[in-house]
Amino acid sequence: MVRKKSTLSKVRTRTEAYKRKQHAHSDASHFRNQLKTKSKIHILDKYHNNLDFRNQYKARSKKRVSKKYKSDPMIRMKTIERAMNWYHKNNTLMRQNSRRLYNQRRRILKKYISIQNHKCIYKQSNLYMNNLNKFRQVIQEGPDYVCISCQLALFRNQVIPFVEEKYITQNMSYEIKKHIQSYFMYSSSREQKWICKSCSDKIKKRQMPSRAVVNRLKVCEIPSELKRLNNLEKHLIALRLPFMKIVNLTSGKLSSRFSQKGTKGPLHCVPSDVEDTVTTLPRPVDKSMMVRLQLKRRLKYKAVWEEQLINPNDVRDALFVLIKMHPGYK
Ligand SMILES: [Zn+2]
Structure with a gap:
């Protein structure tokens, strides 16, 4: 009996504990639900009233969604499908109208952009014409300006108007004045005289310009002995054959x-032994003796580069002249 009673009491206590537990559990879940709704309402309130919070929340969720869209192809497909479905289902009159307006706006924008591009091209062509006109103005004048000191024909931007007082001042001694005056090649014409910048700088420093005519930069006359040589004879006595x-x-x-010539490829200067060539020439019998001579690029080649009659006597005379004048032949 005692045993029975004890089991019964045990069972009773257990059920009571279970009931209490159940009650507590339901209490807890009830409490949780309450808390959830409360917090939801709180967040909703905050979302509607707090502007900062709303913007932050929007940005966060946007970021999350776009990240999902970009990283997961399945989600992307689903999103696109949903959007397509929505587009086809919502084909009401209002929506049709708004779509038409949207397309119209896009068309106008496109037109506007093309007009802008056209304006840009017009601007570019204006720029081109301006530059062309400038270029034409520049090339209107050739190298027509002659420097009074070096007599070079130069362009306008290379010369300055010649004013004698700039170079010869009152307090100069007579000798220096004479010296400076000797640099200028005065002409009788009353036209405006010009002087190039480098000559002007040098004369201002009271130095002789290196390319002045007074600096003996004349090209001297070619001696008649050298003048009468023909092409092949010149070849024979040249120190360098290019x-x-x-x-x-x-x-x-x-x-x-008559057309303009240019060189192509490498250029070789070959030194030639003039003494050797001249001594192998036959001794002239008289002054008018001519020898038929062939010039080959190499002695063992069959092809002849040039063939001409030469006068050994003339070649010898020219060499004598060169030995007297030219340092390379001494
Ligand atoms: Zn000059």
Whole structure:
């Protein structure tokens, strides 16, 4: 009996504990739900009333969604599908109207952009014409300005108007005045005289300009002995024989003789032994003796580069002149 009673009491206490537990559990869940709704209401309130919070929340959720959209292809597909469905289902009159307006706006924008581009092209062409006009103005004048000191024909931007008082002042001694005056090649014409910048600088420092005519920069006369030589004779006595490929720079109807020439590829200067060549020439019998001579690029080649009659006597005379004048032949 005692045993029975004890089990019964045990069972009773257990059920009571279970009931209490249940009650507590339901209490807790009830409490949790209450808290949840409360916090939801609080957040909703905050969202509607607090502008900062709302913006932050929006930015955060936007970021999260876009991250999901970009990283997960499944989510992307679903989003696109949903949007398509929504577009097809919502084909009401209002929406049609708004879509039409949207397309119209896009069309106008496109047109506006193309007009802007056109304006830009117009601006560019204006710039081009301006530059062309400037260029034409610059090339209107050639090298027409002659320096009074070096007599070079120069462009306008290379010369300055010549004013004698700039170079010769009152307090100069007579000798210096004479010296400076000797640099200028005075002419009788009353035209405006010009002087190049480098000459002007040098004369202001009371130095002789290096390229002044007074500096004996004249090209002297070619001696008659050298003048009468023909091409092949000149070849024979030249110290250096240049080899280059010469091409016509212009092509067309213009005769190749008159067209402008240019070199192509490498240029070789080959030193030649003049003494050797001249001593192998036959001894002239009289002054008018001519020898037929062939010039080859190399002695063992069959092809002849140039063939001409030469006068050994003339070659010898020219060499004598050169030995007297030219330091390279001494
Ligand atoms: Zn000059």
